[in-house]
């Protein structure tokens with residue numbers, strides 16, 4: 292058969308359409324929503340949900356319990372807030388120069404686009420509705436915008452990776468959550484802090500350090516009466532060798548209550564039970580009357596509903612010290628204020644712990660309307676609706692989109708964040724490797740290299756490409772480390788499929804561009820530093836592109852727990868800007884000291900003759916990698 296000229300065209304055209312159809316289909320099938328933020332409209336009739344992998348915000352009608360509108364954006368939003376008059380939606384899309392889209396809720400049109408810092412994590416508005424605040428995780432600050440002009444007016448400094456914030460109802464104070472601890476990890480004390488800003492003056496008036504071992508802080512919400520702020524976090528028992536999980540031996544999951552009148556910690560209360568961990572407490576919501584404090588557990592797929600007045604009452608009755616004149620009470624665990632952070636039974640009778648339906652995994656955001664709790668579930672693209680009725684709680688699950696089959700990477704990301712693969716749900720891989728397989732800022736005494744020699748948590752970025760694994764290279768590859776992590780840190784036995792998908796997830800991780808880059812390029816100082824890097828012999832052991840030759844050395848940096856024969860794995864330097872503290876034992880909190888006090892014999896590159904300026908350039912380069 293001879294095809295006419297026209298026929299040929301038709302055939303090519305059809306083929307084109309077919310491929311277009313296939314590729315569109317493919318694009319849509321990978322299009323998970325991954326809801327990361329849920330927020331109610333001022334009239335409480337609509338819930339807005341930021342879909343962090345689908346470039347959209349969806350509006351969910353509370354009465355109809357269905358999606359009624361979609362706001363398409365050009366980027367993936369992970370933070371949202373609605374203007375106090377209910378007219379505009381602000382959607383923050385994280386990147387190295389994050390955008391905040393200002394969308395007219397009625398028309399769905401983007402009316403303005405504001406530029407904020409590196410990786411916007413949360414947005415909030417002032418009570419008078421005039422200002423917008425954007426929490427910039429990797430710039431370690433919060434930007435303030437005048438909503439009308441769209442201009443940035445002030446910046447408030449935080450400590451390390453601010454991730455959430457709240458403003459008191461009177462508009463006077465802002466409390467900012469720092470995700471990770473700052474400083475050395477080998478001194479026995481490591482804990483993240485809450486930064487308190489007085490909004491009138493713009494001054495940081497206090498940094499409230501949480502109890503020792505506090506890391507992975509996730510959310511903070513002030514009670515409706517403005518008296519207390521509550522923050523979710525882990526309380527890590529990093530001093531103990533990691534021999535077991537029972538009774539919160541390694542990681543406990545907690546909330547800390549801060550009295551906003553005194554700006555002091557009222558207490559830290561564990562969310563776990565004696566024989567059941569409540570891994571990865573995430574989002575916080577209050578009922579409007581302040582009676583119930585609701586917390587999601589992303590790791591165990593649960594919601595805790597806590598009777599707050601009863602909790603405050605119980606806490607306020609505890610003495611500072613034991614009264615020895617009274618008969619000893621053998622039943623109560625917490626006899627004094629300082630017993631509470633170790634008491635796994637403190638919430639008994641004050642809290643209802645609710646497991647979401649099997650269709651609902653990883654609740655990472657929460658909204659409370661009346662006595663209904665709405666959680667948006669990250670991995671399943673669903674909303675769970677729970678009625679606060681402590682006698683007879685009932686749930687509902689609503690699909691936000693048709694359920695899509697998980698790719699292997701998605702499955703791995705889920706397991707990495709899933710405490711169901713951990714004995715009694717105490718922790719997840721993400722408990723110690725938060726922020727997509729990075730670091731918690733702590734030292735842990737894992738048993739693979741013997742007992743009594745704690746090591747700083749390593750980032751898993753490029754771990755599979757840079758064997759061996761662990762700072763003593765004790766695991767041949769990351770593949771082995773993943774499997775032994777499940778067995779010896781989560782203390783369970785899982786199908787190979789679980790480890791295999793975690794491998795694929797970790798292999799899919801991409802570096803985040805350094806906040807030290809200027810318009811995506813090295814600054815002048817960093818460019819000079821790059822030359823010094825080569826001259827000082829750094830590139831011999833840290834050659835690009837992975838910045839490691841994958842060999843082990845003694846570079847003259849040994850601590851009291853190291854053996855004379857120990858040789859350390861040369862780490863990649865990619866993202867070294869976010870992996871402090873440094874070295875295998877977390878004993879250096881700045882890069883500068885590595886090449887001054889810690890490198891006296893030029894065993895770690897030749898740095899002795901560098902001037903202050905050259906050293907600063909070298910560090911600027913390292914921080915830009």
Ligand code: HEC
Pocket residue numbers: 533541718719720721722723724734735737740746747748749750751753754755759760761762763769770772773774776777780781793875
């Ligand atoms: C209790 C905290 C903790 C938990 C939970 C944890 N890790 Fe780790 N992980 C560490 C520490 C600490 C290191 C570094 C140890 C060293 O250098 O010897 C590490 C190192 C690793 C490494 C090697 C990185 C490298 O390139 O050297 C891999 C891979 C890893 N972890 C995977 C996992 C996986 C997968 C899970 C969950 C199954 C997990 N980890 C859970 C603390 C933890």
Ligand code: HEC
Pocket residue numbers: 762824827828829830831832833843844845846848859860861862864867870872873874875876882885886894895896897898909913
């Ligand atoms: C002989 C090989 C070698 C040379 C040369 C070398 N390094 Fe290293 N580097 C290492 C090893 C091994 C470690 C790990 C030490 C430890 O964990 O205690 C390390 C650690 C580091 C770290 C800490 C990373 C972290 O995450 O903890 C930085 C930063 C670093 N090197 C930068 C440099 C620079 C800059 C130079 C040049 C001045 C240099 N290195 C030269 C082998 C080398």
